[in-house]
Every structure is written in C-alpha cells, then in structure tokens.
C-alpha cells in the first residue's frame with residue numbers, strides 16, 4: 001500500500017486553500033488544520049487584531065511558531081492549509097519542503113481579487129487598491145510557491161469541488177509515479 005504523506009496547501013489569498021483543504025481532508029480521511037485558525041486559537045485573538053497590535057512581523061513570528069509545532073507533531077495524517085504569506089520566510093520554506101507533499105493552488109490576480117472582495121478579515125488587503133497589492137504580492141510570491149511545491153493546480157475556472165477532485169487525482173498520480181520508479 002502507498003503511504004500518503006502530509007498534504008500542505010500553499011498559494012495566494014483567495015486561492016482556496018482553506019476551502020479545498022477541508023474538502024480533500026474529508027475525502028482522504030485526514031485531520032484538517034488551517035494555520036490561520038491555529039494562530040488565532042493560540043493567540044486568543046483574530047488576525048486583524050494581531051496585525052494591529054503586533055504588526056506583520058509579530059504575525060509572521062506566530063506563523064512560524066505554529067508551522068513548526070504542526071510539522072513537529074507530524075502524524076503523517078494531516079492536510080494543512082497555510083496562509084498566503086507562509087513562503088515569505090526561508091525557514092518556513094525549508095520546513096514546508098521537509099517531508100510533506102506541497103500543493104500550490106494557483107489563482108490569477110483577478111480571481112484572487114474577486115474571491116477576497118467579500119471579506120475584511122485580511123489586513124494586507126485593507127488598502128485603497130487591493131488589486132495592486134495582490135499583483136505586487138503575486139510577483140514576489142509566485143516563484144516562492146513554485147519553489148516549495150510538489151504539484152501546481154490551476155483553480156481559476158473550477159468550482160471548489162472540481163478543484164478538490166483535481167488535487168486528489170494529481171496526488172494519486174504523483175504517488176503512483178513515485179512508487180513505480182523507486
């Protein structure tokens with residue numbers, strides 16, 4: 001039987017990491033963790049509050065602490081949805097690459113904008129021009145998501161269930177390939 005490793009989802013705000021992560025954890029009977037939610041639970045406060053009181057730097061420290069703790073637990077039986085900025089620190093990228101199958105959920109800037117427009121929960125987008133912010137973040141982060149990713153899945157023209165099925169198929173194909181060459 002093929003051993004399925006931990007699955008970690010990366011990608012920009014609005015890529016669907018939380019939504020798709022939950023769906024695939026159910027299909028794979030794995031535990032689901034959302035790193036933003038873990039950070040909020042640990043802090044006893046929400047993300048806007050953390051950004052306001054501690055700045056982005058304080059949030060990033062909490063993010064690295066939470067990622068380290070989850071990866072150390074390493075049950076081999078989890079799906080982890082990360083936050084959009086997880087790839088900004090090299091130590092996080094090293095942790096991500098360590099022992100998990102990392103899936104980059106790709107979304108164009110216009111889809112990111114559309115999908116994030118209904119929420120005010122993302123402090124980095126509370127600017128006059130969220131589209132310009134998303135574009136700038138994408139330029140910096142897209143190569144970093146690709147650097148850590150085992151698989152890249154395009155999400156633009158797909159409903160969440162179709163994206164989840166695409167991710168599941170790609171994971172199965174990847175694991176089959178790995179076992180047939182080793």
Ligand SMILES: Nc1ncnc2c1ncn2[C@@H]1O[C@H](COP(=O)(O)OP(=O)(O)OP(=O)(O)O)[C@@H](O)[C@H]1O
Pocket residue numbers: 011012013014015016017018019020036081082083084115116122155156158159160163
């Ligand atoms: N493939 C999709 N098609 C249409 N809408 C989607 C799709 N995936 C997610 N959404 C919607 O987009 C919004 C943002 O999705 P979600 O919160 O899962 O993104 P995220 O990648 O976790 O973002 P963040 O990095 O901010 O945590 C939600 O309202 C969700 O229902």
Ligand SMILES: O=C(O)C1=C[C@@H](O)[C@@H](O)[C@H](O)C1
Pocket residue numbers: 012013036047082083084085086121122123124
């Ligand atoms: O892209 C980002 O830097 C962020 C994405 C969200 O998931 C949260 O982690 C937070 O709002 C920062």
Ligand SMILES: [Mg+2]
Pocket residue numbers: 017018019034036081082083
């Ligand atoms: Mg999320």
